Amino acid sequence: MKIIKAISILVLIILWLSIAFGQVMYDKPKAEKDEPMAYFFYQPIRKGIMIGVEIINFKNGKTILTDKEGSYVYRWLIKTDTEEISKQSDSNVVFFLLNSRFNNFSVEVSVYPLLGRDQPLYTFRQDIVLPEPRLKMVKISGGLTLPFDGQLASNDILTFKFENFISPPDRVMWYLNEGFISNKRDISYEDLNSRSGILKLQVFSKLNEKAMEIKPIRF
Amino acid sequence: MDQKKKIIIIGGIALLLIFIIIVLIGYFGSRNNKSTPFIERGSNEDKNIPTPILGEDDKRQDQKTNGDSKLVDITQQKSIFQPVINEAVFYLDLDYPNLYVYDYDDAVIKVINLEDETYQELYKVIDFQKAFLSPDKSKMVIRVDRLNLINIKDDKLYTLPGTTKNFVFTDKDLIIHYNDDKSISYLAYFREGKITKIRNLGILNAELNFLPPDKILIYQKRGTSPVFILNIKSPSFLSLFLEPAENYSLLVSQSNKDLIFVSNQNGSRIIDFKTRENRFNFDWRTVQEKCTFDRFLVCAVSNNFDFDNWYLMGENYDNKVVVFDPEKNEIVKEIEIEVKVDMIRPKLVNSKIIFWNRLDAGIYAMKID
Numbered sequence: 059m060k061i062i063k064a065i066s067i068l069v070l071i072i073l074w075l076s077i078a079f080g081q082v083m084y085d086k087p088k089a090e091k092d093e094p095m096a097y098f099f100y101q102p103i104r105k106g107i108m109i110g111v112e113i114i115n116f117k118n119g120k121t122i123l124t125d126k127e128g129s130y131v132y133r134w135l136i137k138t139d140t141e142e143i144s145k146q147s148d149s150n151v152v153f154f155l156l157n158s159r160f161n162n163f164s165v166e167v168s169v170y171p172l173l174g175r176d177q178p179l180y181t182f183r184q185d186i187v188l189p190e191p192r193l194k195m196v197k198i199s200g201g202l203t204l205p206f207d208g209q210l211a212s213n214d215i216l217t218f219k220f221e222n223f224i225s226p227p228d229r230v231m232w233y234l235n236e237g238f239i240s241n242k243r244d245i246s247y248e249d250l251n252s253r254s255g256i257l258k259l260q261v262f263s264k265l266n267e268k269a270m271e272i273k274p275i276r277f
Numbered sequence: 278m279d280q281k282k283k284i285i286i287i288g289g290i291a292l293l294l295i296f297i298i299i300v301l302i303g304y305f306g307s308r309n310n311k312s313t314p315f316i317e318r319g320s321n322e323d324k325n326i327p328t329p330i331l332g333e334d335d336k337r338q339d340q341k342t343n344g345d346s347k348l349v350d351i352t353q354q355k356s357i358f359q360p361v362i363n364e365a366v367f368y369l370d371l372d373y374p375n376l377y378v379y380d381y382d383d384a385v386i387k388v389i390n391l392e393d394e395t396y397q398e399l400y401k402v403i404d405f406q407k408a409f410l411s412p413d414k415s416k417m418v419i420r421v422d423r424l425n426l427i428n429i430k431d432d433k434l435y436t437l438p439g440t441t442k443n444f445v446f447t448d449k450d451l452i453i454h455y456n457d458d459k460s461i462s463y464l465a466y467f468r469e470g471k472i473t474k475i476r477n478l479g480i481l482n483a484e485l486n487f488l489p490p491d492k493i494l495i496y497q498k499r500g501t502s503p504v505f506i507l508n509i510k511s512p513s514f515l516s517l518f519l520e521p522a523e524n525y526s527l528l529v530s531q532s533n534k535d536l537i538f539v540s541n542q543n544g545s546r547i548i549d550f551k552t553r554e555n556r557f558n559f560d561w562r563t564v565q566e567k568c569t570f571d572r573f574l575v576c577a578v579s580n581n582f583d584f585d586n587w588y589l590m591g592e593n594y595d596n597k598v599v600v601f602d603p604e605k606n607e608i609v610k611e612i613e614i615e616v617k618v619d620m621i622r623p624k625l626v627n628s629k630i631i632f633w634n635r636l637d638a639g640i641y642a643m644k645i646d
Contacts, residue, residue: 097521099497101481104458110479112505112515120514121505150479151462189500194589200365201381201405202638205592205619219590 096182098165102224105265106155107188109134111167113150113180131170133178138163159224159265162187191269193220193227193261198244208274210247217244218259220269227261227269234258234275252277318432319385319398351616351634351641358616361631361640362389368633368640370410373626376640377414379405386419400427411446412531418444418451426451426467435470445485445493447509452493454483464493464507476512480505486527488550489534494518496525499588504539519548524584526564531571536603538570542584547574547603557606559599564588567595569624573609574601577620577632593619598630598643612645 099110111132112121134152135144138160145152164185168178195206198215210216220227232240235255239245250257254276262268351358361376369377374392377399379385384403389396399417402408406420417427424437424444437444440457444467452475456462464475464483478495480502486494488506495515496504504519504527519525523542530536535550545559561578564587568576577595587593594617600610612630618641623632629642 097479097503099479099481099502101456103456106458108456108458108460108462108481110462110481112479114503114515114517116517119517121516147460149460149462149477151456151460151477151481153458153460155458192585192589194586194591196590199638202365202367203590204638205590205636207592207617207636221585221589 094180096167096180096184098167098182098184098186100165100186100188102188102222103153105225106153107224108151108153109136109165110151111182113169113182129172130179131172133168133170135166136160136163137166156224156265159267160188189222191220191222191263191267193218193259193269193271195257195259195271195273206273208276210250210275210277212247215244215246216250216257218261218271220261223263223267223269225263225265225267227263227267229262231260232257233260250275250277317401319387319400351618351637351639357644358618359642359644361391361642365638366640367405367407367638368621369408370414371622371624371626371631372414373624373631375414376631377410378640379408381405386417399429409444409446411451412448416446416451433469435467437467438472442481443483443485443498445487447487447493448489452485452509454478454485456481464512475509476507484525484527486529486537488529488537494527494529494537496527499524499585528565528568528570528574530574530603533603536570538565538568538574538576540564545576547601556603557601559601561599566621567623569622571624573625574603575599575623575625575630576601577618577623592636595620598623600625600630600645610645612643 094113094115096111096113101108114121130148132147132150132152133144134147135142136154143154145154162185164183166181166183168181170178195216195218196203197206197210198217199211199213206216230241230243231238232245234250234253234257236258240249255274256272257275258270258272260268260270362378364380364382366378366380369379369386371377374390376389376391378387378389379402380387384405385401386399386408387396388399400419402419402421404421408417408419410417415429417429418437419425419427423439424441426435426437427433437453438455440455442454442456444451444453451467453465453467454462455465455472462479462481463477466473466475480495480497482498483495484498488494491508491510493507493509494504495507496502501521501523502525503517503521504525505515506518507515519539526540528538530538536556537548537550539546539548540562542562545562547556548554549556562582563576563578564584568574576599578597578599579593580596582593583591595614597614598612598620599608601607602609617636619635620632621635623630629644631640631642633640
């Protein structure tokens with residue numbers, strides 16, 4: 059009888075330990091993440107914006123949808139303050155042509171099986187704030203594009219790099235000490251006439267995007 | 278004790294043992310899963326470098342006094358920073374003693390042997406923008422107006438699709454990320470000019486790191502993104518590797534393929550891919566272009582590093598170089614820098630760190646004790 063009691067106690071201890079071990083090491087870290095989660099990605103491209111999504115199932119840490127084209131239908135909706143645009147795609151990527159730049163918008167995607175169900179398998183929504191258009195003056199020296207440190211050699215060309223524009227900049231204005239000097243994309247030593255001071259560059263796009271940089275220049 | 282009770286007790290214990298084994302297998306199992314451009318062949322003959330290379334102190338002094346004034350800032354510490362070659366070039370790769378550069382004056386990609394002071398012209402390239410060598414140096418992707426793949430062994434040239442966003446060399450292949458405004462974004466093999474789709478990709482500005490033998494680490498190059506793993510042998514699914522963070526930058530060790538250098542907005546660390554554990558934490562951040570990870574991890578670090586500004590070619594001045602030894606799991610060298618320099622690919626070679634300075638396009642060797 060004593061043996062039975064001892065074994066029973068041992069069994070209970072092992073049972074308790076195994077349950078505790080299992081919960082702590084196996085379940086607890088994932089308890090808050092059992093629901094699938096969507097990661098949205100976006101990229102301004104050729105007068106519009108591309109949006110992509112990857113959906114992760116945290117139970118196994120893998121993307122939830124297989125990659126068989128035509129297996130699913132993606133219904134997309136983007137909303138701005140003034141308008142809504144919807145679109146359908148057969149892959150996890152969509153392109154929206156934009157007539158004006160939205161700084162803030164929400165995107166919603168519903169994933170449907172190609173056949174059989176009217177209800178979406180998943181629906182996800184996310185607010186997106188587009189990064190501000192930016193530019194940076196750079197110099198071209200001996201064919202190499204280098205950071206512009208405020209100094210220009212006689213053979214150098216001053217130009218700029220930009221990012222986050224949906225439509226490429228098509229209007230450029232260079233100022234030196236608040237005086238207009240050029241609307242060319244690239245300016246040279248001669249355009250500046252060896253004058254030091256404050257250089258200002260403004261660029262604009264057809265979608266009314268704009269960016270500016272101010273930098274001292276010395277000769 | 279009767280026979281029935283014995284059977285019940287033994288059965289109970291057996292069930293419990295099975296249960297425990299299942300729990301343990303589950304736990305450890307989940308842990309482990311956790312237009313044709315103008316490019317032509319250069320002359321193959323060896324030529325002497327008309328420039329100083331490592332160890333030629335006298336020539337170096339001459340070159341500095343007669344050299345371009347743009348080098349003045351960094352040459353103020355002549356005892357520490359020595360020019361490796363006497364011209365501004367576009368740095369491509371260093372596989373010591375071979376240094377791969379693009380020389381704008383001659384419009385040619387050169388491979389310079391830093392030991393015997395000779396060079397060969399690999400390809401003449403007009404309108405060169407960038408070039409990237411495969412790890413075994415047998416292939417090269419050159420960007421002119423479009424991206425082109427050259428198989429160096431047989432000089433075959435292939436033009437990549439116009440909307441190729443990025444690419445990565447694996448042991449055998451070139452994998453490209455292709456996307457366009459027709460709602461297409463996918464990864465594909467590019468083999469002898471032919472595209473074989475691997476899978477769609479929702480990540481649109483993907484950065485790709487090859488993790489031998491069969492995995493690719495994928496994340497959005499700018500902004501907030503998780504890091505995913507793609508097994509190219511079973512590409513239907515992406516697996517989550519690292520939780521979302523801002524501005525990831527990764528580098529896989531070339532000597533120990535399990536070690537990955539990870540940097541993001543919050544700092545940097547070394548992760549062991551097999552165990553998914555942090556091996557070492559750094560209290561600074563940088564980008565993969567400012568590091569190399571071979572036998573040692575070497576990184577150039579700026580105190581106030583601005584990720585977006587750096588990628589937009591803004592000015593950046595490094596404050597120190599850190600050399601980390603993964604075998605000892607400690608920082609073995611930390612060198613303060615007091616000149617204007619923005620290092621690209623600093624690499625430890627024969628007690629010197631060879632790097633490309635983005636501020637003046639010069640290649641230098643920095644002495645370390």
